[in-house]
Amino acid sequence: MFDEAIRRPEGAASQYGETYLVHLTARPFVPELRCTLGRETAIQKMHWTEDGWLRMADGSNLAKLEVEEPDLPDVPMPQIPSHDDFDAPQLGNWYYSPRIMPTSFADVTARPGWVRLRGQESLASLNRVSLLTRKLTSVQATVTTRMEFNPEVYQHSAGLVLYYDNMNNAFLRKYWSETLGGPAISIVRLENGEKTEMLDTRTAVDNRPICMRLNIRGRRSWFEWGYDGETWTKIGPEFDTTTFSDEYCKFGEFTGTMVGIAVTDAALHEKTADFDFFDYEADESAPVE
Numbered sequence: 447m448f449d450e451a452i453r454r455p456e457g458a459a460s461q462y463g464e465t466y467l468v469h470l471t472a473r474p475f476v477p478e479l480r481c482t483l484g485r486e487t488a489i490q491k492m493h494w495t496e497d498g499w500l501r502m503a504d505g506s507n508l509a510k511l512e513v514e515e516p517d518l519p520d521v522p523m524p525q526i527p528s529h530d531d532f533d534a535p536q537l538g539n540w541y542y543s544p545r546i547m548p549t550s551f552a553d554v555t556a557r558p559g560w561v562r563l564r565g566q567e568s569l570a571s572l573n574r575v576s577l578l579t580r581k582l583t584s585v586q587a588t589v590t591t592r593m594e595f596n597p598e599v600y601q602h603s604a605g606l607v608l609y610y611d612n613m614n615n616a617f618l619r620k621y622w623s624e625t626l627g628g629p630a631i632s633i634v635r636l637e638n639g640e641k642t643e644m645l646d647t648r649t650a651v652d653n654r655p656i657c658m659r660l661n662i663r664g665r666r667s668w669f670e671w672g673y674d675g676e677t678w679t680k681i682g683p684e685f686d687t688t689t690f691s692d693e694y695c696k697f698g699e700f701t702g703t704m705v706g707i708a709v710t711d712a713a714l715h716e717k718t719a720d721f722d723f724f725d726y727e728a729d730e731s732a733p734v735e
């Protein structure tokens with residue numbers, strides 16, 4: 447089962463003969479046992495027994511939240527930037543999009559310093575969705591963007607999304623309100639396939655750049671909006687972060703929760719929205735409780 451080479455010092459995790467094991471794990475909210483962050487990667491310090499078995503270094507059989515580091519020099523690794531101004535000539539390769547490549551609908555060359563997303567089908571679609579996301583890596587996070595979007599018909603929407611899958615997401619969107627006769631913002635919540643248009647969040651807005659922010663604070667998540675990026679107004683209810691998980695979602699695929707920007711144009715798949723930046727600030731050391 448094991449290659450004998452990994453038991454020799456040169457095949458271990460350090461030149462001192464220490465052995466480490468990398469494995470998949472999940473950190474659930476307790477007591478619900480809901481894993482909003484999905485699968486994660488962990489590392490454990492191990493040792494080989496005299497009769498050739500691999501055991502936890504401390505003799506237990508439980509994975510540890512913290513492990514002893516090897517006495518080795520730090521090696522700098524490439525980091526995903528927390529703030530993306532979309533100034534690079536190509537879209538960052540850290541963005542995710544369901545089922546299709548982001549470059550099929552996202553363009554950073556059409557308007558330098560912005561990313562332009564071309565709207566397609568609704569976020570409930572399993573076909574072509576214009577959704578650009580990052581993986582949520584902490585339950586203490588703040589996600590902010592600035593968008594320029596001028597909807598013309600009710601099929602046009604664009605904004606910021608907290609996304610688990612196509613049947614479970616919360617979308618703060620700017621759209622054309624036939625009721626108000628002009629542009630508006632509101633939240634659409636899809637929970638296990640049941641869609642709720644939160645009409646009490648409907649707010650008339652101007653056709654000028656708008657800022658949107660998502661706050662995730664443990665079990666509580668909520669949206670805010672504003673024009674200048676300094677003064678923020680809360681919009682809508684607080685969502686239960688634990689419901690964005692495989693254990694709660696009936697249609698879950700264990701992707702882990704995503705945060706991102708999206709555009710829909712259910713009419714012609716042509717309407718575009720421009721995003722000035724995408725900012726993701728997360729406390730990676732925060733526990734899941």
